[in-house]
Amino acid sequence: MTESDSAAQQPQPRQDGDGSATASAAAPSRRAVLGWGGAGFALGAAAAGGAVTAFGGSSDMVSAAASGASVPFHGEHQAGIASAVQDRLHFAAFDVKTKDREELVKLLKEWTVAARLMTAGLPVGEGGFGGLPEAPPDDTGEALGLKASRLTLTIGFGPGLFAKGRFGLEGKRPEALVDLELFPGDNLDPARSGGDLCVQACADDPQVAVHAIRQLARIGFGRTAMRWSQLGFGKTSSTTPDEQTPRNMMGFKDGTRNISGTDKAALDKHVWVGAGDGSDWLTGGSYLVARRIRMHIETWDRTSLQEQEDIFGRDKGEGAPVGKSRERDEPFLKAMKPEAHVRLAHPDTNDGATILRRGYSFTDGTDGLGRLDAGLFFLAYQRDIRKGFIPVQRNLSKNDALNEYIQHVGSAVFAVPPGVRDKDDWWGRALFA
Amino acid sequence: MRPARLTVIAAASVAAALTAVTGCSQKSDAGGNDAIKVAASDSACDVSKTEFPAGKVQIDVENKGSKVTEVYVLFPDARIVTERENIGPGTKASITAEIKAGDYEIVCKPGMKGDGISKKVKATGKGGGEEKRSPEMDAAVAAYRAYVVTQAEETLPKAQAFADAVKAGDVEGAKKLYAGSRIGWERTEPVAESFGDIDPKVDVREDGLEAGQDVEKDWTGWHRLEKALWADNKIGDREKQLADTLIADLTDWQKKVGQAEITPTSIANGAKELLDEVATGKVTGEEERYSHTDLVDFKANVEGAQKAYELLKPIATKNDPELVKQLDTQFAALNTLLDKYRADQATYEFTSYDKVGEPERKELSDAVNALAEPLSKLAAAVTK
Numbered sequence: 001m002t003e004s005d006s007a008a009q010q011p012q013p014r015q016d017g018d019g020s021a022t023a024s025a026a027a028p029s030r031r032a033v034l035g036w037g038g039a040g041f042a043l044g045a046a047a048a049g050g051a052v053t054a055f056g057g058s059s060d061m062v063s064a065a066a067s068g069a070s071v072p073f074h075g076e077h078q079a080g081i082a083s084a085v086q087d088r089l090h091f092a093a094f095d096v097k098t099k100d101r102e103e104l105v106k107l108l109k110e111w112t113v114a115a116r117l118m119t120a121g122l123p124v125g126e127g128g129f130g131g132l133p134e135a136p137p138d139d140t141g142e143a144l145g146l147k148a149s150r151l152t153l154t155i156g157f158g159p160g161l162f163a164k165g166r167f168g169l170e171g172k173r174p175e176a177l178v179d180l181e182l183f184p185g186d187n188l189d190p191a192r193s194g195g196d197l198c199v200q201a202c203a204d205d206p207q208v209a210v211h212a213i214r215q216l217a218r219i220g221f222g223r224t225a226m227r228w229s230q231l232g233f234g235k236t237s238s239t240t241p242d243e244q245t246p247r248n249m250m251g252f253k254d255g256t257r258n259i260s261g262t263d264k265a266a267l268d269k270h271v272w273v274g275a276g277d278g279s280d281w282l283t284g285g286s287y288l289v290a291r292r293i294r295m296h297i298e299t300w301d302r303t304s305l306q307e308q309e310d311i312f313g314r315d316k317g318e319g320a321p322v323g324k325s326r327e328r329d330e331p332f333l334k335a336m337k338p339e340a341h342v343r344l345a346h347p348d349t350n351d352g353a354t355i356l357r358r359g360y361s362f363t364d365g366t367d368g369l370g371r372l373d374a375g376l377f378f379l380a381y382q383r384d385i386r387k388g389f390i391p392v393q394r395n396l397s398k399n400d401a402l403n404e405y406i407q408h409v410g411s412a413v414f415a416v417p418p419g420v421r422d423k424d425d426w427w428g429r430a431l432f433a
Numbered sequence: 434m435r436p437a438r439l440t441v442i443a444a445a446s447v448a449a450a451l452t453a454v455t456g457c458s459q460k461s462d463a464g465g466n467d468a469i470k471v472a473a474s475d476s477a478c479d480v481s482k483t484e485f486p487a488g489k490v491q492i493d494v495e496n497k498g499s500k501v502t503e504v505y506v507l508f509p510d511a512r513i514v515t516e517r518e519n520i521g522p523g524t525k526a527s528i529t530a531e532i533k534a535g536d537y538e539i540v541c542k543p544g545m546k547g548d549g550i551s552k553k554v555k556a557t558g559k560g561g562g563e564e565k566r567s568p569e570m571d572a573a574v575a576a577y578r579a580y581v582v583t584q585a586e587e588t589l590p591k592a593q594a595f596a597d598a599v600k601a602g603d604v605e606g607a608k609k610l611y612a613g614s615r616i617g618w619e620r621t622e623p624v625a626e627s628f629g630d631i632d633p634k635v636d637v638r639e640d641g642l643e644a645g646q647d648v649e650k651d652w653t654g655w656h657r658l659e660k661a662l663w664a665d666n667k668i669g670d671r672e673k674q675l676a677d678t679l680i681a682d683l684t685d686w687q688k689k690v691g692q693a694e695i696t697p698t699s700i701a702n703g704a705k706e707l708l709d710e711v712a713t714g715k716v717t718g719e720e721e722r723y724s725h726t727d728l729v730d731f732k733a734n735v736e737g738a739q740k741a742y743e744l745l746k747p748i749a750t751k752n753d754p755e756l757v758k759q760l761d762t763q764f765a766a767l768n769t770l771l772d773k774y775r776a777d778q779a780t781y782e783f784t785s786y787d788k789v790g791e792p793e794r795k796e797l798s799d800a801v802n803a804l805a806e807p808l809s810k811l812a813a814a815v816t817k
Contacts, residue, residue: 097799097803131813132812132813132816134698134702134812134813134815134816135810135812135813136809136810191791221802221805221806222759222762222763222802222806222807223803225795225799225802225803
């Protein structure tokens with residue numbers, strides 16, 4: 001998913017999902033795409049509904065970001081999913097090292113306390129200075145004096161946590177928390193995949209996001225070990241329909257049709273786990289798929305404009321779907337080439353499969369061969385992975401023209417519990433009840 | 434090899450102690466009424482007062498005996514506050530020092546031999562800064578000092594055997610003795626490092642040389658010989674010469690190590706620093722890049738940290754039982770993990786580190802982090 005199209009933010013309250021997912025192998029050849037002609041008209045499938053403003057209109061958003069405001073930590077759902085997308089990401093996956101269930105519970109409670117403080121813009125513990133001179137301070141201090149910067153911390157539980165004989169949770173593994181199949185073209189690095197726990201830290205200031213993960217890692221030492229982490233910048237989708245649609249590393253507007261954070265009906269239908277979905281402890285939560293998608297930047301940059309636009313199914317300047325003139329015009333899928341990314345990712349092509357994307361671009365230096373190690377860190381939230389990510393990715397991994405330019409190199413899935421309700425609540429309480 | 438916090442503390446206090454010592458030998462009656470008068474003889478060490486205000490203290494010594502004598506002011510753990518040697522029969526000498534509130538001993542050593550004759554004294558009040566130490570803390574410090582001294586003493590014969598093999602041109606023999614000769618040093622590294630002039634001579638790696646230093650001329654110590662044995666696989670005249678240098682430097686270390694400034698917090702932070710050594714040098718395989726004996730150093734660092742911890746445990750248990758529980762668990766976990774890499778727990782033959790894969794190194798690194806993080810809280814738990 002490069003999310004290329006989808007959207008994030010759209011001005012219309014609609015959702016659409018063009019799903020997303022990208023895969024690597026089995027790409028249709030570039031030639032095949034090239035010969036087809038172009039443009040189209042589009043129509044779109046947009047989906048659902050109207051906006052309800054849960055998080056305020058765009059003008060609020062802008063001012064909130066500018067002021068470094070804080071996002072409420074308590075609520076029915078965890079912040080960091082439908083809430084407005086911040087500029088920066090630090091995502092971390094952890095292995096749980098302790099075998100003691102009580103230790104794990106204690107850790108989750110300590111993490112919750114720290115998260116509550118940090119999302120309010122406060123240091124953890126006794127702070128970053130002024131304590132005993134002989135001991136390291138509780139807080140590492142690099143975020144002292146910085147504002148909350150809309151920091152959100154979102155936790156997820158990986159399949160390993162539910163393994164038999166580990167923490168007595170084997171009966172609580174949600175059916176929809178499936179282990180992903182290996183999709184054609186996947187080249188997954190185990191050192192960038194999996195994890196028993198994940199924490200997604202999003203903030204407008206990268207230092208604030210990095211600080212948050214660092215504190216949690218520190219609190220966790222001995223009970224958890226960081227397995228892998230990813231920094232992200234330049235959000236590639238947005239959940240606020242009236243913001244500018246960001247561009248991905250391929251230069252295309254990305255995420256035009258994401259589910260809006262204000263579209264309660266669409267969120268309930270496609271993102272939040274409902275009562276009766278299977279695992280009661282997860283009601284109000286969601287499922288997260290994280291994929292590290294490497295882009296072959298250099299070859300992409302040598303690709304003709306026409307081909308680039310054909311591959312996406314949108315024009316590069318405005319971002320309009322083939323045959324349309326405005327970015328947010330309804331796409332007419334049949335006008336696009338059969339292997340166009342937008343067409344293949346669209347819910348209409350995938351029996352309505354719809355996900356909420358929150359991905360970020362990444363650049364992790366070079367790869368030793370002089371190529372930029374860059375791409376999309378794809379994050380998708382959905383009510384059921386089997387009805388969300390999987391069908392879309394199956395389709396994309398087989399057919400997407402974009403596959404020639406991307407490769408999925410990391411992968412993980414998590415069950416994301418509902419929000420922390422109040423001061424006495426903690427991440428995962430219902431799971432361990 | 435890393436500049437440790439202890440280094441700074443030790444260096445500062447050594448400097449202070451030196452100042453105190455050199456400031457002494459003034460005229461005997463300079464102190465007037467405030468001075469403590471010590472009447473030393475061949476069989477007595479009479480002190481004019483056993484309680485005095487803390488701060489700058491003057492001690493006027495008169496040797497009334499027939500033998501040359503020396504006088505020490507000692508902390509209860511036998512660490513030297515200040516001393517004056519070579520006070521001849523019938524002469525007077527004066528000692529001044531900054532003495533903080535607390536219990537001390539004044540010791541006269543007629544003939545400058547043996548344990549001497551000691552008198553308990555007490556400095557009271559706030560002068561000279563305050564350092565309150567409980568008997569438990571004093572016990573921990575004294576025991577750690579003894580440990581450090583023992584490690585140095587036990588290291589020398591092992592280092593000598595290693596040096597002898599090098600001097601005999603016995604490459605294989607020297608290789609076998611190399612890692613074992615380092616264990617005592619690695620166990621007490623933060624203290625060993627506190628002698629800033631010795632550490633760079635015995636434990637520096639090639640990349641630790643400073644600008645302007647010559648690899649041929651200025652690189653000495655264990656790792657220089659390690660490279661000769663494993664990378665070059667030969668022993669030349671220079672190596673034989675360096676084997677003697679190593680022994681000379683380690684002998685110097687053994688002589689000085691008992692004088693190191695040791696406090697409960699420096700023991701605690703020293704334990705953490707040992708884990709830092711593991712985290713930065715051993716777990717990456719940088720330390721023993723030619724011999725790949727990193728796991729021996731690793732084990733020795735952990736043993737040294739554990740010794741320090743065990744000595745402070747009675748104090749920490751009172752102040753932070755939760756932390757003690759955590760540390761016990763993590764020490765055990767790390768030791769269990771390390772045991773996977775040696776067939777026989779009676780020896781220090783560990784798996785060569787180049788045979789340890791990335792996932793296993795990550796596992797070791799995770800276990801080190803799991804221990805080092807709570808260990809960083811030990812100093813606070815001790816001083817609470």
